[in-house]
Amino acid sequence: MTHTTASDHTEQFEARWRQVLERDKRADHEFVFAVRTTGIYCRPSCPARRPKRENVAFYTDALAAEAAGFRTCKRCLPRQAITPGDQAIAGVCRALQQAVISAERPPTAEQLAVVVKLSASRLHTLFKAAVGMTINQYTQALRSAQVRAALDKGASITDAIFAAGYSSTGHFYRRAERELGMPARRYQNKGQAMTIEYTIATCELGQLLVARSERGICAIALGDSGDELIADLLERFSNAQKIMPSDDFAEQIQQVISHIEQPGAASLNLPLDIRGTAFQRRVWQALQNIKPGQTISYRELAEQIGAPTAARAVANACGANTLAVLVPCHRVVRGDGSLSGYRWGVERKRELLKREKMK
Numbered sequence: 465m466t467h468t469t470a471s472d473h474t475e476q477f478e479a480r481w482r483q484v485l486e487r488d489k490r491a492d493h494e495f496v497f498a499v500r501t502t503g504i505y506c507r508p509s510c511p512a513r514r515p516k517r518e519n520v521a522f523y524t525d526a527l528a529a530e531a532a533g534f535r536t537c538k539r540c541l542p543r544q545a546i547t548p549g550d551q552a553i554a555g556v557c558r559a560l561q562q563a564v565i566s567a568e569r570p571p572t573a574e575q576l577a578v579v580v581k582l583s584a585s586r587l588h589t590l591f592k593a594a595v596g597m598t599i600n601q602y603t604q605a606l607r608s609a610q611v612r613a614a615l616d617k618g619a620s621i622t623d624a625i626f627a628a629g630y631s632s633t634g635h636f637y638r639r640a641e642r643e644l645g646m647p648a649r650r651y652q653n654k655g656q657a658m659t660i661e662y663t664i665a666t667c668e669l670g671q672l673l674v675a676r677s678e679r680g681i682c683a684i685a686l687g688d689s690g691d692e693l694i695a696d697l698l699e700r701f702s703n704a705q706k707i708m709p710s711d712d713f714a715e716q717i718q719q720v721i722s723h724i725e726q727p728g729a730a731s732l733n734l735p736l737d738i739r740g741t742a743f744q745r746r747v748w749q750a751l752q753n754i755k756p757g758q759t760i761s762y763r764e765l766a767e768q769i770g771a772p773t774a775a776r777a778v779a780n781a782c783g784a785n786t787l788a789v790l791v792p793c794h795r796v797v798r799g800d801g802s803l804s805g806y807r808w809g810v811e812r813k814r815e816l817l818k819r820e821k822m823k
């Protein structure tokens with residue numbers, strides 16, 4: 465039952481946290497702990513000062529912590545403790561880690577066995593002995609870590625799930641509580657410790673919402689109803705502090721409007737606050753290199769970022785873009801050139817492309 469799972473997990477967290485406080489050496493083989501504020505992960509016995517409880521996350525091992533974006537501690541060297549000495553097995557771990565980070569389908573045990581020149585059954589035995597879990601369990605741990613990392617960075621639950629290479633959200637939800645130790649929703653950060661200002665303006669493509677954090681423009685959305693756009697924004701950044709728009713912000717909004725109405729007319733150099741997983745950022749970066757008036761297919765885009773098998777994950781990353789037009793996901797079309805969906809309405813996508821082609 466859900467309740468049992470949740471409380472089991474709270475108990476597990478408490479038990480692990482106690483072991484961390486006691487610097488319990490026996491726990492070194494069971495898990496590592498990571499500190500969100502420093503980005504570093506440690507063995508439970510690490511002599512360094514204890515972090516605050518609320519900043520701690522537990523991972524099954526060093527590779528799972530690294531998949532979630534944490535770096536090894538220079539004092540207790542947790543990576544050395546857990547990385548298998550066997551080169552072949554370490555290579556298998558890296559291959560799985562790489563696939564999960566890129567939101568690609570992880571290689572099967574049979575494929576891995578061919579690469580390391582072992583029989584599949586021999587690989588299974590060696591892997592289990594070195595890592596302490598099966599290849600499947602290991603891949604699962606990496607994916608869960610990746611979901612947690614994406615949620616930590618403010619991704620929506622759906623986006624976080626696809627960013628970890630799951631083929632459907634159902635797959636993830638079936639094990640979400642067990643993997644995360646809490647309902648996925650509680651993991652989201654929703655703009656904590658962030659300050660945002662936002663405005664609704666009218667442009668030729670409809671209602672336009674622009675929001676800015678202390679780092680730069682953090683949301684651009686188009687729609688028919690300003691109220692709906694605001695409701696979406698406030699849901700995404702419900703924990704952020706909202707402030708009155710300032711004068712220089714109004715100036716930036718004007719730049720955004722002229723960029724939307726005459727795309728590519730002038731180069732735009734606004735600071736952007738782009739939030740997403742490493743994979744999403746790679747996709748969004750590649751989008752920014754597509755020239756106005758040009759289009760590209762998801763498959764081509766996947767090839768361009770060096771993840772040729774990840775067309776589906778690339779499409780999801782495009783769909784997760786929250787900076788309309790400035791991160792030009794409207795320039796991605798189907799393989800046959802037809803228009804696929806657009807978060808802000810496929811008619812707007814058509815109109816944007818038409819305006820760019822007329823230039």
Ligand SMILES: [Zn+2]
Pocket residue numbers: 505506507510511512537538539540541
């Ligand atoms: Zn340490």
